[in-house]
Amino acid sequence: MERSLPPVSRTAPVLAIVVCHDGENWLPLALSALRRSSVRPRHVLAVDTGSTDATPRLLADAAEDPGPDSSPVLSGVITLSSETGFAAAVAEAVAHATERWGDPGSWLWLLHDDCAPEPDCLEQLLAVATKEPSATVLGSLGLDWTDPRLIVEAGLSTDASGHRQQVATPGEDPVEVLAVPSAGSLVRRDAWDALGGFDPDFPLLREDLDFGWRANAAGGVVLSVPLARVRHARAVTTGQRAADALPGAPAAANRAHGLRVFLVNCSPFSFWLGMIRLPLLAVLRALAFVLLRRTGEARAEFAAVAYLLSGRGGLRAARARRRRNPRPGTVRGLFTGRWARLRNAVRAGVVGLVRRGVENDVALGRVPETVETESAWVTPEALDARENRPVGPDALPAGALRGVSSRGAGLRRPGTLVAVTLPETPAAPVPDDTAPDETPPAEEPELVFVEVNRRRVLAATIFAPPVVLLVVLTALGLVVNRARLGLDLFGGKLLPVGGLGELWTSYLTPWHAIAGGTGAPASATVPVLGTLGALFAPIGGPAALVAILLIGDIPLAALSAYAATRRLRVRRWVRAVVAATYALLPAATAGVAQGRLDVVVVHLVLPLVAAGIAGLLVHADTRWLHVSALSAFGVALLGAFSPLAHGLALAGLLIGFVVLPAPTGLARRIASVGIVVLLPLALLLPWPTVLLKHPELLVQGLGGAAASVSGTDLAGLDPGGPGAWPIGVAVIAAALVAMVVRPTKPAAGGLALAALGAGGLVLVRVVTAVPMQGGAPSHGYAGVPLLIIGAGLLWVVLGSWQRGGTAAVPATWLPKVMAVAGVAVFLALAAGAVVVGAQGPLRAGERPSLAPEVTAELTASGRSVLDLAPDATRQTAGRLPHHGDDELAPTPGTPARLAAWRRALGQGDAPAVQGAVAAAAAAGVQFIVLPPGVDPRAYPPLAKELLSVAAPTSDGRGVLRLLPPAGQVILISPEQAKAAVTGGPAPGNAPGVSPVRADLPDVRVRVSEGPTGRLLVLAAEQEAGWKASVGGKPVPIVPAWGHQVAVSVPQSPSEVTVEYPGTERNLLLLAQLAAVLFTLLTAVPPTNARKSKKRGGHPVA
Incomplete structure (x- = not known):
């Protein structure tokens, strides 16, 4: 497509002003571009604001007369101090030009020393100005200095919070905008004089946005001209040079000036409301940035608040000056409103997903079809040599910035291209002892442009593997748990979960009226449920959280496993199938059916913890503190619900530390391992003190003792009990085949994890101990070790799909056969879960409760209930047992005493019943809840006047009231x-x-x-x-x-x-709080100061 240009003279009535400050890196190209401009300005003035590099010399050379055949690039050079801002420099240049030449021109062309206009840039601006007489300000399209395919600046807008918004210009037609960047902008001189030029209170940054707003308000038109292009390095905002004209950091000034632009130009109502709203929002944003460890942005927000509240912004005086000028125009439709910001955020999220998907494909060796886009920058030397110059989408990546409408609703049309950074795979360096210890400079990553079409958008959103996993496995989970759908589950090993207040009271009190009273600290599961349960307070609190974890275990575990394998160079759909298989392991479905919350939490957290520990051991990451803190938090979460999983994780970490070579320095590695080992213990305080006194918890866990399981079930990864079939043998077979067919290095990690789980299984099945709540010596539950074994075996399978490495595929057809076999294993596990997953004691519905009159009596007296449940005997104050009661360590003689009371009440012997009732009454018991099917009317004749029959529980169990005089x-x-x-x-x-x-x-x-x-x-x-x-x-x-x-x-x-003061426990809680604060501050990844500074103009669709 050819572009016809209107005939214009070689010299135009334009005063070009180039403001310079330490710009020797960019100034030569900028001056060269001016020299080769197809339309020469009448005068070119350079303003040097106290440069200390070679800038003064370069300007002096450009101002010298080169001879009779050509004219100098610069008509003059003005030197000012380094504290002079851009606004003052331009004002000084205009005043100097007027004094020197009288009429320097009817237009002002504003340039920076780090921007180089295209040869026909000025010509295009003047052509549009001729066609649009009402245009008072025209702006150029800013291209990246190092990669001109990228657009970094176009039209400008702002929102009601003072944030600068980029407005793109799709196609080649000018677009009306609120403002344009000052670099390369063309301003009608009479409008400049009428508006008073740039506001001098904006020494740097945002002066262009303020001027554009005032120009629109004065009735003028501000246009962004996409055919006029400049390369712009943005040296100040990208940190390539210091901003000496600013009293503080550029980020703080940018934020403060953004707020000032809005407040000095908005309506009176918006001004007074903004003086209340904006500082408050800025403080809230600053606090959020502090929590996210984005300290630079937090400082900028605080500095902006101080700027406003201290009066340094001169807001009222600035508003008074603006009221003196006529304001017949309007900026309606040029603002970026809330819905536009929401659309932009959604669009940016979708494009980010597309970019991530393409990057994953590139990392796996699948290079996508790219769109060959010519650079939007045209060098001066190539302008005349090129016959057909592409314009519009052919020359400019339309997806480089967000699409917009011409005026009105902000950013609308999605872009069509997205830039993707190709991953660098440098060859391994050859050790050379004689070479100097120097770090080579970082190279700019290579970019490719891919089309954002409907197929890519759907593949990145609706049909993305995580989305498909979530939808399909959520439906499967609902089918598996069809018999227990609800937000309040109980049964099996899961007692009814208390409310938020009850949980936190139980955790913070030093003494618990459970099992006759105990000063043992509550389990670390209580604060976890209390904290996360607060998020679900509107729908049931902690009880709803537990129900969601149990019913949603299948999809949540699949997403956890999928996210944990993101570092592996494996196709996403392969990872998705393996993650879905992990979600359906028999130990997991059995854990849900039996109400074993500890097994379910381990199932959800295990992949992330394993990936974190593996990353610490084998990857060299500069964010080692962040990764260590996250891994420590994951290990602590495991330890809160399963001491066995905690111990196995630490064992695996220490073994890996000794066996594997260090990817980083020894000191850093020791620090990382130390954090992961010690920090979880501090996070779990004071719960570890209970583990020291009751080591049987390491084997039996919080779920207590378990029945023996046959070797056949264990070979099928089935821990026994309802809810699972021993079909995990298919996973074992798949891992064996994967190791034989394509052994890879990542498979070794899976074998190590499986071996670790096997060691835990041996420990559980060999060691017997008396449970903490009393009873005969017994084994622990095998669910957690079997989960670890299953995860390790699936890791082996996933490792066989790893791209790269030395292991080759024996035959081209083998991957397809393996994929079919993997899907078959998944379907077999899914079928087993659907058939037997709904079995088990876990159920939903109305939880068992005492009669209202019984509850009223207990509330008045504060005494206890003795619950003779089929699985255990429990004494609780004021209510039936709740989740967490069994995790409180009783005093040494309590289990035997409760068991003796149960035997005496069950013998039917009058003296035994009378003695048990008298002892229970003296210990604070007021009511006895009998086992199901036991008639309470049989007891009063045996106990004479010590008992009476009370109202039964909601599930029909008999209740006895103790009559002896007693109390707390x-x-x-x-x-x-x-x-x-x-x-x-x-x-x-x-x-x-x-x-x-x-x-x-x-x-x-x-x-x-x-x-x-x-x-x-x-x-x-x-x-x-x-x-x-x-x-x-x-x-x-x-x-x-x-x-x-x-x-x-x-x-x-x-x-x-x-x-019972509990002083020692309170000190441990303080230590735990310090550990939690340390973890929160270090677990948030630090911002990378170098990230995207040079690549801030990545195409955004």
């Missing part, structure tokens, strides 16, 4: 006290027992005068940590009936205090 605290007579401390039975209905109104664990009562030998007895198990005082003096704790806390009361009236 009781005062017993000397006779009963003597029996209590000498091993006698509990008093039951015997006289001498007086309930005291007090709440545990902090008891402060005043006893009246009475006989010597009385005891104040608490319904709390005796353990270390209790403190008592009488009349302000410490007294020893006396055991009542061998296990309860009691204090001897004197004869005279006294103030008795008994408390």
Whole structure:
């Protein structure tokens, strides 16, 4: 396509002004471009603002008379101080030109020393100005200095928060915009004089946006001309030179000036509202940037707020000056509104997905079809030699910036091209001891342009592997869990989950009224559920979170595995099939069906933790602290739910540290390993103290003991119980075939992980221990080790698909056969999950609860419920057992005592029942919930006047009310006290027992005068940590009936205090809080200061 140009004279009435400051790197090309311009300005003035490099010499040479055959490039050079801003420099040049020549021209052409106009740039601007007489400001298209295929500047706009917005110009027609960049802009001189030029309060940055706004408001038209092009290095904004005219950092000035542009030009209502809204939003953004470790942007936001609130912006004076000028024009439609920003964000996200997909294909050796686009920059030497000059989409990548409409709604039309950086694969360097230790300069990455068509957009969004995984496996998960759909699940190993307040109270209190009372810290699962459950407060809180984790285990685990394998050079669909297979491992479906939350969480987190640890061991990453902190957080999450998984992860880390060669320096590697080993322990405080006292948790986990499993089930990766078939043998077979057919280096990591899981399986099946809640010695549950084994085997399979390396494919048809076999394994696991996944005790519906009158009595008294459930005996205060109660370590004698009460109540012997009821009442029990099917009416005749029948639970279980006088605290007579401390039975209905109104664990009562030998007895198990005082003096704790806390009361009236302060635990919580803050600050990846500074103009569709 040929472009016809209107005939114009060789010299135009234009005053060109070139503002320079330390620009020796770009100035020669800029002056050369001016020399070769097809239309010469009448005068060219250069303004040097205190340059300290070769810029003054270059300007002086350009201003010298070269001889009779040509004229100098510059008509003169003005030298100003380095503190002079761009606005003041231009104003000085205009004043100098007027004084020197009288009428220097009817147009001003503003240039920077780091911008080089195309030879016909000025010609194109003047041609458009001739066709559009109302145009007062015309702007050029800015191209990247090093890669002119990229557009870095076009039209400008702003939003209501003062953020600069780029407005693209698709095609070759001029587009009306709010403003244009000052580099290469052409300004009508009479409009310049009427508006007073650039605002001098903008020394650098945003002066062009303010001037364009004022020009539009004055009734003029601001046009962006895509056929007029300049190369622009953007030296200040890309950090290639210092901004001496600014008092602070350029980023801070840019943000502050952006706010000032909006506030000095907007309506009065928007101004007063903005003075409240903008500082508040800026502070919120700054805090968010601090959390994201984007400290430069946070400082810019804080500096902008200080700029506004300190009055340095001169807002009211600037608004008064603008009111003096007529404002017949409008900027309506030229703003970037909320919907336009939303569209731009969505479009940028889609293009980012397309770019990432293309980059992945390129990394796998699949080079996409590229669009050969000619550089939009035309060198002066090549302009005359080229016959047919492409314009529009043929010469300019239309996707280089966001598409726009001509006026009105901001950015609309999507671009058609996207730039993709080709990955660099340098050859391995040959060691040379004689070579100097120098780092070669980084090379610019090579770019290719690919078309953003419908196929690529669909492939990157709707049909992207993660999206397909999420949709398909979500549907599969709903089918598998069809019998338990709901947001409140319980059954099996999962007790009903309490609310947010209950969870946090349980975690922060030093003493728990569970199992007769214990000062053991709550499990680390409680704060995890309490924190994440807060996000689901509108739909049920922690209970909804647990339900979503269980029902959504299949799709969530698949996405976790897919994300964890992103570093592998494997096709995305292969990764997706392997991730889906991992999601359907038999151990995972069985864990869900049996309500084993620990297994489910390990299933979700394991791939990410394994990938993080592997990355620390084999990859050299400059963000080692960030990766270490994230890995430590993942290990802590594993440890919160599964001590066995925590131990195996640390074992794998330490073995890898010893065996594998170090990719980085030894000191950094030791620091990384130390963080991953020690930081999780600090994050889990004070829970590790329980593990030291109860090492059986390492084998049995939080789920407790498990029944023995046959070797056939274990060979099929089935841990036993409902919810799974032993068809995991197909995964084992697939891994064996993959190792034989194409052994690769990544497969070794999978074998190591599988071996680690096998070691954990041996530990679980060989070691027996008494569970923490009591009972016969037993094995642990094999679900977690089998998950690790399955993950390792699938890692082996995935490694056989790795691109590159020395392992070759034996036959071309083999990958297709392997793909079919992989899909068959996935379908087999899916079929098994659909058939048996709905089985198991986990269910949804109304959770079991006590009758309202029973709950009211418990609330008034604060006493306990003894729950004789089929699987365990539990004593809980004020309610039925909830999730987390079984994870509280009881005092040493509590499990045996509860088991003895259960045996006595089940014998049917009257003396045994009476003794158990009396002991339970003395320990604070008010109601007994019987096992299912047991008739409560059989007990009152056995216990005489110690029992009565209460209203049953919501699921029909019988409930007994204990009648002996009791409470959380009781005062017993000397006779009963003597029996209590000498091993006698509990008093039951015997006289001498007086309930005291007090709440545990902090008891402060005043006893009246009475006989010597009385005891104040608490319904709390005796353990270390209790403190008592009488009349302000410490007294020893006396055991009542061998296990309860009691204090001897004197004869005279006294103030008795008994408390459980938990000081040591509080200190551990402070240490945990410090560890959490450290993790939050270091887990966020630091911003790369060099990232995209030179490539800030990547095409964006």
